[in-house]
Amino acid sequence: MNNRYVGHENQLLTARRVTYTEGMSQGVRAIELRNSAGLYATCVEDQCLNLFDFSYKGVNFAFQSKNGLVSGRYFNGGAPEFSYYWPAGMLYTCGLMNVGPGGVMEDGFFHPDHGRIGSMPARDVTVTRNEEGVTVTGTVQEALLAGYHLELKRKLFFPAADKRIVIEDTVTNLEPQAAEFMLLYHINLGYPLLDAQSRVVKGKGGGYSIHTKGPIPENWAQCWEPEDHKDEDLFCHENTPDEKGYGYGALINDDLGLGCYVKYHMENLPWLMHWRNMCSHDYALGLEPSNNQVLGRDSERKNGTLQTIGGYETKTFKVEIGVLDGMEEIAAFEKMVANLK
Numbered sequence: 612m613n614n615r616y617v618g619h620e621n622q623l624l625t626a627r628r629v630t631y632t633e634g635m636s637q638g639v640r641a642i643e644l645r646n647s648a649g650l651y652a653t654c655v656e657d658q659c660l661n662l663f664d665f666s667y668k669g670v671n672f673a674f675q676s677k678n679g680l681v682s683g684r685y686f687n688g689g690a691p692e693f694s695y696y697w698p699a700g701m702l703y704t705c706g707l708m709n710v711g712p713g714g715v716m717e718d719g720f721f722h723p724d725h726g727r728i729g730s731m732p733a734r735d736v737t738v739t740r741n742e743e744g745v746t747v748t749g750t751v752q753e754a755l756l757a758g759y760h761l762e763l764k765r766k767l768f769f770p771a772a773d774k775r776i777v778i779e780d781t782v783t784n785l786e787p788q789a790a791e792f793m794l795l796y797h798i799n800l801g802y803p804l805l806d807a808q809s810r811v812v813k814g815k816g817g818g819y820s821i822h823t824k825g826p827i828p829e830n831w832a833q834c835w836e837p838e839d840h841k842d843e844d845l846f847c848h849e850n851t852p853d854e855k856g857y858g859y860g861a862l863i864n865d866d867l868g869l870g871c872y873v874k875y876h877m878e879n880l881p882w883l884m885h886w887r888n889m890c891s892h893d894y895a896l897g898l899e900p901s902n903n904q905v906l907g908r909d910s911e912r913k914n915g916t917l918q919t920i921g922g923y924e925t926k927t928f929k930v931e932i933g934v935l936d937g938m939e940e941i942a943a944f945e946k947m948v949a950n951l952k
Contacts, residue, residue: 650934
């Protein structure tokens with residue numbers, strides 16, 4: 612480092628491995644990331660390199676469930692206990708065998724809500740730092756004796772002086788026969804970025820309401836104050852890609868002058884799921900790029916939307932999560948999205 616103002620590089624860019632020591636988080640390994648743009652995040656080694664904390668200049672962006680960050684030793688992949696251990700956080704990876712409601716499927720096996728991959732530890736984790744930023748890589752695999760064998764390799768880039776995190780995943784089928792698979796990036800936004808004045812922005816395209824099986828309501832982009840015992844909404848959006856094939860969605864808070872955008876390559880992630888939960892204490896807004904419509908493995912198969920990956924085939928998935936700071940950046944983003952055709 613040639614910056615004469617700086618003693619240790621951690622003044623500008625931090626990548627610190629930590630282990631939690633209390634409560635249900637005890638033993639969880641993570642990587643703290645902080646940069647000179649004011650972005651802070653934690654990347655959880657023991658859970659698919661998911662992102663848990665995410666804040667910008669001290670303002671929290673991420674929804675964290677009342678469970679908090681729960682160690683994988685409390686995960687039971689053979690029982691319907693998702694709501695007891697799901698931590699939420701900025702990014703929770705769903706798949707690879709199921710996304711959506713769990714249960715015993717046509718293959719005769721129990722597949723939990725949103726699958727197993729998000730609670731599985733990464734191996735071969737590396738953390739490298741240079742003047743451009745920090746790169747975290749790792750591998751997570753999901754396999755069944757005498758059955759499927761899928762491998763997810765994740766590369767996460769955290770820039771030294773920018774307000775975004777870039778995720779590039781490759782999923783490889785390590786068996787000769789084709790396999791059904793599902794993948795969803797469960798990106799969860801919470802208070803104070805999410806409040807009664809917040810609104811959702813996305814590109815042009817249709818869609819439908821998952822729960823009502825009908826059209827998306829006119830108020831789909833709106834948020835409001837928390838309501839006790841309020842039912843959640845779940846929308847499936849199509850989108851309009853830019854010239855490079857990327858779709859966009861964002862949550863904007865005009866009062867704070869802040870927004871969080873999601874950018875995703877639509878070749879292998881054609882859908883943007885939109886989870887709106889205005890319930891007290893579970894107050895969350897999800898913008899979730901997906902290769903399926905989140906109906907569960909059997910329902911997706913019946914609808915013809917369950918994806919497959921060929922024998923020894925590899926597919927690549929690209930997602931970026933970033934910050935919009937100030938009304939000028941927000942207006943430029945909205946103009947860009949509105950002009951997509």
